[in-house]
Amino acid sequence: MSDVEHDRTILSVRNLVTVYPTRLGVVPAVDHIGFELRAGEILGIVGDSGSGKTTLARSLLGLVAAPGRIVSGEILLHGRDLLEFSGEEMRQVRGTEIAMIFQNPIRSFHPGFTIGRQLTEAVTRHERVSRRDARERAIEALTWVGMPEPAIRMKDHPHQFSGGMLQRVMIAMSLLNEPAVLVADEPTTALDVTIQAQILELIQRLAVDRGLGVILVTHNLGMVASICDRVIVMYAGQIVEEASVDQVFANPSHPYTVGLLDSQPDRATGTRLEAMAGGSPRMTDLPPGCRFEPRCAYAETECSQPPTLWPLSDGQTVRCWVSRRHGGLPDLPDREASRAGRGLG
Amino acid sequence: MKRAAPDADSGKQAMALLRLDGVSVHFRLRGRGRGGGVVRAVDNVDLTIDEGEVLGIVGESGCGKTTLGRVIVGLQSPTAGNVVVRGEKRPLRQRPGANARRDGFQMVYQDAAGSLNPWKRIGWSIAEPLRNEGMRKPAMRERVLELLDQVGLPDSLIDQYPGELSGGQQQRAAIARALAGRPRLIVLDEAVSSLDMSTQAQVLNLLKDLAERHPVNYVFISHDIAAVDFMSDRVAVMYLGKIVELEDAHDRKSPLVHPYSITLRSAVPVPDPVVERRRNRIVLTGPVASATDLPSGCRFHTRCPIAQPLCADAEPELASTSETSRVACHFAGEFDDRYAAARAGTTGGSG
Numbered sequence: 054m055s056d057v058e059h060d061r062t063i064l065s066v067r068n069l070v071t072v073y074p075t076r077l078g079v080v081p082a083v084d085h086i087g088f089e090l091r092a093g094e095i096l097g098i099v100g101d102s103g104s105g106k107t108t109l110a111r112s113l114l115g116l117v118a119a120p121g122r123i124v125s126g127e128i129l130l131h132g133r134d135l136l137e138f139s140g141e142e143m144r145q146v147r148g149t150e151i152a153m154i155f156q157n158p159i160r161s162f163h164p165g166f167t168i169g170r171q172l173t174e175a176v177t178r179h180e181r182v183s184r185r186d187a188r189e190r191a192i193e194a195l196t197w198v199g200m201p202e203p204a205i206r207m208k209d210h211p212h213q214f215s216g217g218m219l220q221r222v223m224i225a226m227s228l229l230n231e232p233a234v235l236v237a238d239e240p241t242t243a244l245d246v247t248i249q250a251q252i253l254e255l256i257q258r259l260a261v262d263r264g265l266g267v268i269l270v271t272h273n274l275g276m277v278a279s280i281c282d283r284v285i286v287m288y289a290g291q292i293v294e295e296a297s298v299d300q301v302f303a304n305p306s307h308p309y310t311v312g313l314l315d316s317q318p319d320r321a322t323g324t325r326l327e328a329m330a331g332g333s334p335r336m337t338d339l340p341p342g343c344r345f346e347p348r349c350a351y352a353e354t355e356c357s358q359p360p361t362l363w364p365l366s367d368g369q370t371v372r373c374w375v376s377r378r379h380g381g382l383p384d385l386p387d388r389e390a391s392r393a394g395r396g397l398g
Numbered sequence: 399m400k401r402a403a404p405d406a407d408s409g410k411q412a413m414a415l416l417r418l419d420g421v422s423v424h425f426r427l428r429g430r431g432r433g434g435g436v437v438r439a440v441d442n443v444d445l446t447i448d449e450g451e452v453l454g455i456v457g458e459s460g461c462g463k464t465t466l467g468r469v470i471v472g473l474q475s476p477t478a479g480n481v482v483v484r485g486e487k488r489p490l491r492q493r494p495g496a497n498a499r500r501d502g503f504q505m506v507y508q509d510a511a512g513s514l515n516p517w518k519r520i521g522w523s524i525a526e527p528l529r530n531e532g533m534r535k536p537a538m539r540e541r542v543l544e545l546l547d548q549v550g551l552p553d554s555l556i557d558q559y560p561g562e563l564s565g566g567q568q569q570r571a572a573i574a575r576a577l578a579g580r581p582r583l584i585v586l587d588e589a590v591s592s593l594d595m596s597t598q599a600q601v602l603n604l605l606k607d608l609a610e611r612h613p614v615n616y617v618f619i620s621h622d623i624a625a626v627d628f629m630s631d632r633v634a635v636m637y638l639g640k641i642v643e644l645e646d647a648h649d650r651k652s653p654l655v656h657p658y659s660i661t662l663r664s665a666v667p668v669p670d671p672v673v674e675r676r677r678n679r680i681v682l683t684g685p686v687a688s689a690t691d692l693p694s695g696c697r698f699h700t701r702c703p704i705a706q707p708l709c710a711d712a713e714p715e716l717a718s719t720s721e722t723s724r725v726a727c728h729f730a731g732e733f734d735d736r737y738a739a740a741r742a743g744t745t746g747g748s749g
Contacts, residue, residue: 101594102565215686245458246621250665250679272595275624275667279674298671316599317669318628324606326628328599332564 063233063266064090064113064151069126071105071112077337082108082121084290090234092264095257097277097298099313100287101333109287110236110270114153115143131233149179152227156239158219162211168222169207175229194225198255217248224255228265235259238270253280274317278302283368286310289334289344292362296369306371306381308349343374350385351375414485415583415615416470418445421479422639423465427690437689439465441639442479444716447583447615454630454647455619456662460689462639464587467619471505471585472497499530504581508588510572514560520571521556527579545574548611550604566597570604577608583615591620602629623666632722635659638689638697646722655719655730657702657737680737696728704729704736 071083082105090096098106111117113128115135128135130150138146147153155161162171172191176182182190188207195203198221211219220240227235237256241249257280259265269281277284277298284301286294286309294307305311314320315327331348340346342357349356355374362370363377376382421443427435439462447453447470455463468474469481473494481488483501498504507513514523521542528538543553549570560568569589576584586605590598602625609616618629626633627647635643635656643656654660664680682701687693693700699709708728716726729736 101596246623246662246665247458247682250667251681253667254679254681273667274595274669275674278669278671279667302669302671313595314669316595318599318602318622318624319668319670321628325603326599328603329596332566332597333594 060094061092062089063092063131065127065129066113067127067129069109069112069123069128071108071117071121071123073108073121075337080336081290082336083112085126086287086292087126088285088292088295090266090268092233092266093260094283095260095267095269095281097281097284098268098270098287099272099274099277099284101272103289103333103336104287105290106270106287107238110153110238110268113234113236113268114147114151115140116147116153145179148175148227148232149230150232151234151236152230152232153236153238154220154223154227154240156242158216158223158243159211161223162219164211167208167210168214172207172222172226172229175226179230190229191225194229195222197228197259198222198225199251200225215248216244217251220244220248220252221255224252224259228259231263232265234266234268236268236270239272240269241276242273249276256280274313275319286313289339290336291344291372292370293345293372294370295362296371297367300367300369304369304381306365306369306376307345307373308351308375308382309345311382312348343372351382414446415449415451415483416447417482418443418469418476419480419482420444421466421469421476421481423462423469423474424477435690438639438692439689440469440476441692443639443641445634445641445644447617450613450615451632452609452616452618452630454626454633455617455636456621456623456626456633457636458621458662460638461636462689463619463636466636467505467585467587467617470617471503471583472499472501473505502579502582503585504576504579504583505585505587506569506572506576506589508591510565510568510589511560513572513575514568516560519557519559520563523560524556524571524575524578526575531579541578542574545577546571548577548608549574550600564597566593566600569593569597569601573601573604573608577612577614580612581614583617585617585619587619588621589618590625591622598625605629623663624668635662638687638692640697640726641716641724642698642726644716644722644724646720649720649722655725655733656698656727657704657729657733658698660733661703696726704733704740 067087069083069086070081073080073082086109098109100106108117108121112123117123123136126136135143135146169191173184173187176187176190192203192207195206200206200221214222241252244252253276256267260267271277281298283297285292286307288309294310301310305314312329316329318326329348334340334344343360346352346356353375360372360374362372364370365376365381421440423440425437425439427437443466455466457463465474469476472488475490488497514520524542524545525538528541542556546553546555551567551570555563563571590601593601605616608614618626620626630647633645633647634641635658637658643654643659645654654663661680661682667674680703687697687700695711695713696709699705702709706729714726714728716724719725719730
């Protein structure tokens with residue numbers, strides 16, 4: 054085991070709002086999001102495409118693509134609000150205190166320079182160290198991620214690595230300056246499953262051994278079940294449920310979470326999947342009340358009012374009137390009938 | 399789902415919609431320093447698809463699953479071997495797509511937008527196979543509306559452009575287009591992989607409904623093993639151009655036997671934290687072999703956790719383990735014992 058201090062809150066996000074202006078109005082891609090991340094914890098963020106999970110991830114690093122912008126909220130890293138930092142200060146924070154890895158590692162490297170040069174520069178850009186020391190740090194980081202013969206691979210260019218190995222280099226690069234938080238946006242989507250398993254094991258080991266706080270953005274519930282401690286479920290820009298990984302899978306309390314679980318072919322009991330009807334709402338034309346209401350089999354009259362996040366028990370919170378009233382979702386024996394009756398079947 | 403299979407072998411031959419006999423697809427590499435190199439994308443594959451059966455194909459990128467799918471549908475001619483469709487040998491033709499049209503086979507790709515012309519209305523794209531048949535306009539519109547209804551899209555979409563549709567709607571439109579000519583077989587190559595989970599579930603259900611209402615076969619190709627299991631009657635596991643295991647998806651009692659299939663399944667995380675915590679992943683060691691420079695003997699032996707000297711010398715045959723299952727491994731059925739022994743021997747209990 055290690056002497057790393059776990060369970061200390063390192064990142065806390067409060068009321069974060071990130072918007073994109075469009076022709077049809079300003080869209081809240083991240084709509085009053087708040088959560089905390091502890092050292093050594095792996096927090097999963099799941100949701101459909103367009104739910105705002107990637108915008109949220111990019112907001113944390115100040116990497117929201119223009120014309121999108123953060124309009125309000127706080128991102129407290131070790132107690133300091135990143136939103137008050139200048140561009141130059143943010144550049145220092147990125148990579149040294151909070152780092153991000155992306156879906157497609159090959160795009161994150163310059164094709165014309167060796168991995169060694171790019172890793173070394175990532176060190177010297179942030180710190181006054183000799184090239185020799187920087188080089189040693191780079192080799193050490195490659196060792197952490199399980200790269201065989203790291204000193205030799207330093208001389209290789211990005212195209213000489215396989216996808217899985219390059220993702221390891223990417224992770225090594227993000228760890229060079231020992232950040233407290235790693236944001237991983239679909240880090241294995243481009244990789245084969247046997248390689249994916251290795252990368253997940255690596256991320257988990259880094260969290261346990263080094264106390265790295267990890268935010269894993271994914272649509273893959275298998276990955277969430279495999280390595281996450283806690284889960285945030287996003288729908289149409291909002292958090293609809295937050296819970297421990299066991300609570301989410303054993304006792305989902307938002308109808309959308311239930312729908313996501315029912316959509317998994319591994320969990321199918323019959324020859325059909327219990328598919329949710331319809332699709333996500335357009336962000337320019339959101340329902341006035343609960344944003345999931347038009348697709349919801351549990352919906353009642355009060356759902357025409359916007360629900361707030363409500364604490365259920367043991368750190369599980371849910372944005373659902375029905376769950377709030379019943380202390381969890383009630384059984385719905387006539388779910389098919391209710392759906393057909395609402396003209397959504 | 400699966401129709402009753404006849405007992406006699408001869409009867410089965412008559413039932414087969416499609417049979418591959420020793421089919422290979424070898425691509426010659428061009429360019430400096432690569433002269434003479436050959437990629438064995440598909441290498442000597444024997445396979446039968448029965449009428450009404452859904453065959454799944456799984457494997458990692460580069461294993462040849464897409465090329466095999468293209469051979470089945472008739473968009474790629476084999477460089478060796480024969481394709482027999484309903485008892486008749488498929489002719490070698492030069493023009494791409496000629497065989498697919500003759501046999502009434504269709505393919506649906508991951509990128510649905512790619513099979514819909516972005517400058518034309520949805521109705522136009524769906525009707526394209528019908529125009530090729532020479533169907534007249536009023537009948538055509540009627541048929542397109544019928545197709546839209548079958549795939550659960552509103553009539554109004556007929557006059558919209560692909561860019562106005564969501565990903566799920568585009569994939570449904572691509573399926574409608576594939577259905578237009580009443581195909582006997584549709585090869586679905588990662589057809590739901592780019593969709594959100596909830597949309598993917600809708601499209602999988604749609605495919606199952608369509609198969610119940612129409613006499614259509616699917617070949618379901620994906621890296622997503624859970625989706626393949628859910629859809630298929632039989633699953634072919636491919637590794638470097640070969641089928642290493644054919645398993646009966648309905649017979650989960652008989653365990654997998656090929657070390658590669660076992661490894662592949664152990665690598666896939668399942669959406670259940672309780673199962674995940676108890677799981678022991680099998681981690682592959684050894685270099686990934688290349689389809690241009692195949693290992694001797696069994697092509698998985700360089701990475702196989704239970705490989706023996708024999709495996710480097712002799713290539714195992716795809717042999718029957720039951721009426722519906724086949725496996726190509728010298729030590730089929732001995733994985734658990736041999737893996738435990740191999741781990742005890744090499745790690746010395748340090749793991």
